[in-house]
Amino acid sequence: MSDIREREVKSISGIPLLLILLALTAVGVFVFINVAMTKEMRLIVLVVALPILLIAFSGLYKVEPNQSAVLSLFGKYIGTVRTPGLRFNNPFYTKKKISLRVRNFESGKLKVNELDGSPIEIAAIVVWEVNDSAEAVFNVDSYESFVQIQSEAAIRSMATSYPYDQHEADQISLRSHPVEISERLRTEIQDRLAKAGIHVIEARISHLAYSPEIAGAMLQRQQAGAIIAARKKIVEGAVGMVEDALEALQEKDIVELDPERRAAMVSNLLVVLCSDKATQPVVNTGSIY
Known part of the structure; x- marks a missing residue:
């Protein structure tokens, strides 16, 4: 496939030419009506002058703002x-x-x-514009x-390259990294459309x-992941609180605990701190030993 790139071609302002052609048309009509001519001469004027005027008028065309006109002559670009307004070029240009x-x-x-x-x-939503009108016309059918x-092909290709959800801290996923995914999608579409x-x-x-057939299962999976993450945070916080409590008891010499009772105290504190329901305290009225 030949590589056709856009190149600018000069055009003439069409307004002066339009006025000239209109004036010539008016003069021709006046002469045709008022000047004495034989039928043969009138026929010659019609056959010659009228096609010339029509061909000249066909060289006029309008270019809107943010629009271009791609000119070709018998299949050659x-x-x-890109100059907006009424323009004039070779009437035989397409x-x-x-x-x-x-x-x-x-x-x-x-x-x-x-x-x-x-x-x-x-x-996905794609925002695009034509920046090379020659390539847009001659390199593809539509x-x-x-x-x-x-x-759509680029969207499919991009979606298969990333997971829906993030499984690792540094992993890019479709749902958690919209900026990176959008840039990757733009680049992939641009490569295909260049x-x-x-x-x-x-x-x-x-x-x-998620597709409807697995949406319910994936929702449960997400909920389970959220619950596990929340429990992990709760346990980490509870362990820190228990550690601080034992260090404070030891520093202030409030009570001395042997390893067995120390383990029991840790167990009780973790149960209280990690439970998702309110705990009922039991008051020991006897000796701790």
Whole structure:
């Protein structure tokens, strides 16, 4: 495939030419009506002058702001005009208008398997624009369809490279690192769309969830993980509190405990501190020994 890149081509302002052509048309009509001519001469004027005027008028075209006109002559790329307004070029040029405005594409919910193999639903929003109109016209059949298909392919590829949830402290996951995932997604889509003259401004995930058939099980898994993490924190805090209590008793010489009663005290304190329900104290009215 030949590498066609956009190049700017000069164009003439169309307003002066439009006025000139309108004036010539008015003069031609006046002469045709008021000047004495034979039928043969009138026929010659119609056959010659009218096609010339129509061809000249066909060289006029309008370019909107944030729009470009890709010019070609009998299949050969001539250049691109980005100057807005009424323009004039060779009437035989084919002119294809390309919008340069920023556009959004939102994918549908795609069902893929993430890195751990769990089925998930994912969707993304892609913000893009055409930055090379020649590549957009000549390198692909339909650049808008190309953006849609390649963006969805990039979303699928990216989703299979990361787990849904973070399992390790330094691991990047789809749910816990939205900034890193968005940048990776933008880069992957840009790599696929570069040949079509497309610049990807932004790409971000708009929907992320487990597939309905495993959503319940995964919710229980997340809840279990949260409970385990909370219990771990509670135990770490309780051990520190028990350690501080024993050190304070020893420093202030309040009571001397043998190893057996020391172990019993540690056990009782941990039960009180780690229990998820209110504990009922038992007061010992006899001797500690």
